[in-house]
Amino acid sequence: xxxxxxxxNIKSYLTQSSSIYFVAVIFLILxxxxxxxxxxxxxxxxxxxxFFFVCFIFYFNFKSLFQKEKxxxxxVGYLELLDDKIIISNREYRLNEIETLEFFIxxxxxxxxxxxxxxxxxxxxxxxxxxxxxxxxxxxxxxxxNFQILNxxxxxxxxxxxxxxxxxxxxKFSNLLHSLKVHDKTEIKRLEAITTKNILNA
Numbered sequence: 343x344x345x346x347x348x349x350x351n352i353k354s355y356l357t358q359s360s361s362i363y364f365v366a367v368i369f370l371i372l373x374x375x376x377x378x379x380x381x382x383x384x385x386x387x388x389x390x391x392x393f394f395f396v397c398f399i400f401y402f403n404f405k406s407l408f409q410k411e412k413x414x415x416x417x418v419g420y421l422e423l424l425d426d427k428i429i430i431s432n433r434e435y436r437l438n439e440i441e442t443l444e445f446f447i448x449x450x451x452x453x454x455x456x457x458x459x460x461x462x463x464x465x466x467x468x469x470x471x472x473x474x475x476x477x478x479x480x481x482x483x484x485x486x487x488n489f490q491i492l493n494x495x496x497x498x499x500x501x502x503x504x505x506x507x508x509x510x511x512x513x514k515f516s517n518l519l520h521s522l523k524v525h526d527k528t529e530i531k532r533l534e535a536i537t538t539k540n541i542l543n544a
Contacts, residue, residue: 343422343423343496343499343500344420344421344422345420345421345422345473345489345490345491346417346420346421346471346489346490347417347418347419347420347421347430347431347487347488347489348413348415348416348417348418348471348487348488348489348490349415349416349418349487349488350415350416350488351414351415351416399463402463403463407466408466408467409465409466409467410452410465410467410468410469411455411464411465411467411468411469412465412469413469413471413490415471415488418431418487419431419432420432421475421487421489423500423503423504424503425502425503425506426506428440428443428477430475430477430485430487435477435479437506437507437510437512439479439480439481440477440478440479440480440512441478441479441480441512442476442477442478442512442513443475443476443477443478443507443512443513443517444474444475444476444477444513444514444517445473445474445475445476445497445517445520445521446473446474446475446476446520447473447491447497447520447521447523448472448473449468449470449471449472449473449491450468450470450491450492450493450494450496451468451469451470451490451491451492451493452467452468452470453467453468453470453494454466454467454468455467455468469490470490470491470492471488471489471490472488473488473489473490473491473497474486474487474488474489475487475489497521497522497523498522498523500521501522504518504521504522505518505533505536505537505540506540508537509537509540509541515533515534515537518533518537519533
């Protein structure tokens with residue numbers, strides 16, 4: 343299975359919620375007009391802007407519940423996880439070239455995202471690119487990229503490869519559990535038994 347790889351750019355850090363800061367700046371600018379407008383006119387103007395701000399938040403907050411976030415990062419190729427190597431954008435990295443390997447798996451396509459607060463107006467439906475692979479090579483080169491997972495359980499298909507990465511000493515056991523989303527004690531013991539057997543047979 344191949345995963346689409348993405349490298350974040352400046353646009354990927356800009357969100358719809360950033361517009362709230364723009365409105366806040368308007369409030370600050372309007373506050374400088376108070377001496378010129380007088381108390382009553384200033385109060386009326388601030389009430390109008392406040393009402394507009396509440397309507398703005400309510401509209402976009404509701405609208406965002408049905409929006410899917412756009413992919414703003416740059417597509418840089420594909421990720422492949424094989425037993426003896428990892429392929430990133432057509433470049434192969436053998437396990438003996440890798441010092442450490444980490445995965446951060448928390449996203450998949452069409453996942454409903456958690457809302458940070460009532461002012462969160464960003465799209466609530468994920469595009470699945472919130473997952474990260476981080477590789478530190480033995481020649482002191484670090485590769486860190488995001489990749490897209492389409493279905494919730496897709497990454498579990500790589501259990502054998504991930505176990506090999508662990509027994510090779512490049513992946514921590516805690517990250518193995520995280521990557522496979524293993525929390526059940528029975529499953530943890532099963533993986534411990536498999537990894538121990540692999541180490542003894544190595």
